[in-house]
Amino acid sequence: MQTTQTTTDTTSQDSAAYAPTDRTVPTRSKERASYDKESVHRILDEAYVCHLGFVRDGAPVVLPTLYGRVGDRLYVHGSTGSRPLRMAGAGQEQADPGLKVCLTVTHVDGLVLARSAFHHSINYRSVVVHGTAYQVTDPEEKRAALDSLVDHVVPGRTADSRPANAKELAATAVLRLDLDEVSAKARTGGPNDEPEDMDLSHWAGVVPLRKGYDALIPSADLAPGIEVPDYLA
């Protein structure tokens, strides 16, 4: 497509995708990988938790946690006493060695039932981010990061909740992770059975997983007269 688009320059082409690296090119099923920002952001924005990996005493640790996205930057937060937050150091970026992390987000979309046990699989979409996370020390960036975390749970919710006060801000540490070394991976479609298995009598196909919401559960102590906001209806 690019060859016929005379208005496309290399700058805009570069900004639409993350550059593949040794770590983000899979050793297998390369055709499932993609690097365009739109795909990556869509997968990130649709999930609620990521799995954050870091190394502690030479061993891996993987913890589920909330996150927020602002452009090409992700934020995770935690108590100032929590392990990964403490490990990431505090101080300025120049002096802060940061914390090597791998942040992964996965959607399971369907169960793939093949005629052969071997070809059973899962339809999924995932994003894997490699990088170094740094503590956010700038107060303005920290507040925007925390807003992005709340708005990630429910878009628009920041504007309809009591903002964090000084004590809460002080108790919360925020880590910043730039989206730079990133890839998306997805499997879609039905089973890939072997040609010689096509006549077997086993049912084959996909069991799609449905995601949705159940009826809201208002807090037991919710004051009378508080209506459900439009963004939850």
Added chain:
Amino acid sequence: MQTTQTTTDTTSQDSAAYAPTDRTVPTRSKERASYDKESVHRILDEAYVCHLGFVRDGAPVVLPTLYGRVGDRLYVHGSTGSRPLRMAGAGQEQADPGLKVCLTVTHVDGLVLARSAFHHSINYRSVVVHGTAYQVTDPEEKRAALDSLVDHVVPGRTADSRPANAKELAATAVLRLDLDEVSAKARTGGPNDEPEDMDLSHWAGVVPLRKGYDALIPSADLAPGIEVPDYLA
């Protein structure tokens, strides 16, 4: 409860729970952690993918992958060419240094909307397993492990699919991870707002996430006359 149960000996009590360690006792929200096997197994059995963390060149890597459980043992699999499988070495356990891993499974059950931005949260259930994964070399254990992976996707499916042949078994590597250093963690219930925020006019409560299945999608090339099996109905 144990004090009134004279038939309970320490053996059965021990076998009903995993022993907490430094790594499995959280630094915060200790009341959310549990170690009883029933809770751990239920969370593991209900999810489809885990997030497997390992260390590569000094940096963490977190990948989503299928898994199976047989008693107090988990199995993950992959191509013999995939990175974590190659890194775990082959050969006997005595010579195999294994691969340090952290395997995490998370269910997101609800979005917790508090009156204050600070107290927004997620209701979740998670299991974190720390340990060393070893390649499975015993052919019988390997076959049983692969069965557990397929039956984890759809219970009973192994019996209704063409078993792996020698070529497929040779192409597949399986890692074994003993459930030993394990904890479950869960958050349930509504928001924990500050007393001074209770009169604010923001809606507060929980948005429960619904999980289910959509209509089956049979393979386009499914032979006519193959009915949907009972275990999918």
